[in-house]
Amino acid sequence: MNTISFWRGVVVAFILSFLGAIAFSVFSPIIGSAVSARVLLVSLSLIYLVVLLYQSRARSGKLLSVATWLFTTALLFLFNPTILLWLSSYVGMLWVIRCLYRYGSLWTAGADALLNGLALLLALATAIHTHSVFLSLWCFFLVQALYVYIPVKGSILRRSPTKDTAPAASEDRFERAYRTADAAFKRLSARP
Numbered sequence: 001m002n003t004i005s006f007w008r009g010v011v012v013a014f015i016l017s018f019l020g021a022i023a024f025s026v027f028s029p030i031i032g033s034a035v036s037a038r039v040l041l042v043s044l045s046l047i048y049l050v051v052l053l054y055q056s057r058a059r060s061g062k063l064l065s066v067a068t069w070l071f072t073t074a075l076l077f078l079f080n081p082t083i084l085l086w087l088s089s090y091v092g093m094l095w096v097i098r099c100l101y102r103y104g105s106l107w108t109a110g111a112d113a114l115l116n117g118l119a120l121l122l123a124l125a126t127a128i129h130t131h132s133v134f135l136s137l138w139c140f141f142l143v144q145a146l147y148v149y150i151p152v153k154g155s156i157l158r159r160s161p162t163k164d165t166a167p168a169a170s171e172d173r174f175e176r177a178y179r180t181a182d183a184a185f186k187r188l189s190a191r192p
Contacts (some may be wrong), residue, residue, distance in 0.1 A: 004055050009145025012051055016141050020044050021134035038084055042073055044137070045090040048144075049097065056101040065097050091120050104153035111150050119143035 020040055027036040049069050053062045072093050078088055095116045099109040123140035126132070 004148050006145055006148050009148060010142065012048075013138060013145055016044055016047060017134050017137035020137045021132075025132045034083070038076075038086060040133075041083075041086055041090060042076075045069070045094065048094060048141075052094065052098055052101070058101050061100070068093065068097070087120060087124075091116050095103030098147065102147075102152055105149070108150050108152075112147055115143065115147055115150070 020043075023043070024036055024040050027039065030036075031039070042166045046069060049065065053065060056062070060137035072089055073181060076089060095113055099112060103109045122143055123136045127140045130136070
């Protein structure tokens with residue numbers, strides 16, 4: 001299914017870094033470094049958003065998340081601020097979306113904000129010192145992969161079911177669904 005693990009994040013980090021470096025080296029001579037950096041940022045943030053939404057167990061709000069991303073992108077293209085504001089906007093937006101889908105407390109959201117800030121700072125420092133798009137993206141997405149170690153909503157309060165309680169809980173849900181369906185069937189059959 002769509003399990004979340006650190007190693008899956010590492011694979012996503014490598015793929016996005018590799019594709020981003022190739023795209024930047026191809027498009028930079030054609031459309032310029034500034035425009036290709038912005039287009040690369042838009043593309044990679046969309047891909048990463050899709051990965052986050054795919055990994056989320058939530059059933060609602062995914063379309064709104066994509067609409068928020070589109071609105072943010074439209075505003076950024078309309079006003080065209082500095083690249084640092086572009087980076088901060090997308091990192092902040094991805095942080096908010098991840099917090100809404102994953103975290104239930106202010107502490108975990110704050111820890112994720114620190115992780116996002118660290119990822120952005122490491123990526124910028126790597127870009128300044130190495131001038132390598134691949135290494136900069138690799139640092140950013142590799143630090144982003146660490147978010148799986150931040151506790152999820154209610155993970156402290158919930159216990160994992162033991163072998164004895166897990167079948168009882170699923171049988172209880174089945175019995176409840178069976179009774180509900182049976183009552184609905186009786187109501188439908190009782191109508192003239």
